[in-house]
């Protein structure tokens with residue numbers, strides 16, 4: 001196998017560990033490579049970050065076909081029809097409405113579910129604000145429950161504690177593509193007769209115990225915004241198998257016009273959240289990419305989880321082996337007690353090693369934002385509070401675990417263009433920085 005000259009022990013260690021993408025820890029040479037890049041040592045990640053190519057011939061083909069049409073309107077549009085057909089292969093639900101964003105999908109879901117003024121909707125404080133915009137526009141009240149320390153998803157026990165006679169729904173956010181504990185949330189929803197809405201905006205291609213994400217709850221909401229695993233620039237889709245909610249998704253995305261029933265009379269009040277054919281053309285092509293993207297991201301994320309499991313200074317995210325997390329990003333936490341440096345110093349050192357890393361996620365839990373603290377949603381006022389339909393005071397809300405997560409988390413970029421050796425070099429970088437700053 002090895003035709004070269006015999007290797008010394010140190011030489012063997014250096015070559016074999018370099019080949020494995022692991023930093024050597026033996027002797028003088030090793031201590032050189034142990035020197036952090038931020039202190040003038042060699043970088044742990046030498047390869048440039050692989051470039052992500054997100055669209056190509058399939059998207060061009062759909063756009064060309066779209067140009068040949070004489071209408072770009074969504075209703076019965078060939079691109080929209082194809083998009084929804086392909087979406088149903090990703091998320092097999094009979095009723096689906098394409099729409100302008102994930103925020104729109106969630107608003108449509110809340111409206112179609114009949115959430116009324118003053119009703120309470122329990123959700124996560126660490127999410128995109130789009131999760132709760134529709135709740136607030138329907139004059140309902142977001143109630144924030146705390147999260148699991150390593151899943152960053154709703155803690156079912158705290159969800160149950162937050163239930164009151166006004167609770168009508170739960171919005172389960174699958175953060176970064178990691179499925180929530182849906183069996184537990186579904187059991188709570190059934191026990192209290194609540195609607196379970198799945199916010200799958202970050203979870204394209206994820207699976208819960210083998211089931212496509214979005215198929216356990218009553219309504220599934222997806223985003224096609226530019227940063228998500230698949231995209232058409234901006235867009236979304238909302239879907240349901242529920243016989244009451246399902247048929248209302250289309251009119252609630254289309255100014256209340258029920259294009260199936262027809263008639264032209266407005267029986268529902270809604271805004272215009274339609275997606276047009278140019279977006280649907282790109283979205284239709286992107287649907288064919290979901291499975292390979294999710295499979296690859298899941299594999300890369302598992303490598304990070306496995307290789308970082310024994311690093312005392314950091315806490316990798318928890319993903320259940322029977323699920324598929326589609327890692328929109330890879331978020332982990334530092335363990336402040338196990339480190340002699342701040343998160344900022346840790347992340348700076350990691351970035352200097354060549355790792356694509358960002359400190360934190362959102363700056364504060366949703367309730368910590370000025371708009372919540374001031375209850376000033378509608379021209380500085382909040383009608384449901386003035387009307388006595390809620391006593392919610394966001395300045396008194398606290399979700400300690402969510403707050404701790406945001407103070408200790410950092411994110412590595414992982415995506416489908418990255419190879420396993422590159423991702424292993426990221427783990428080497430984290431291990432190296434962790435060793436340097438470990439207490």
Ligand SMILES: *Cc1c(COP(=O)(O)O)cnc(C)c1O
Pocket residue numbers: 100101102103104127128129130131173199201202223224225234235236
């Ligand atoms: C992106 C996102 C949304 C909103 O989607 P948009 O298309 O940006 O409106 C909602 N929820 C989560 C969890 C998201 O990540």
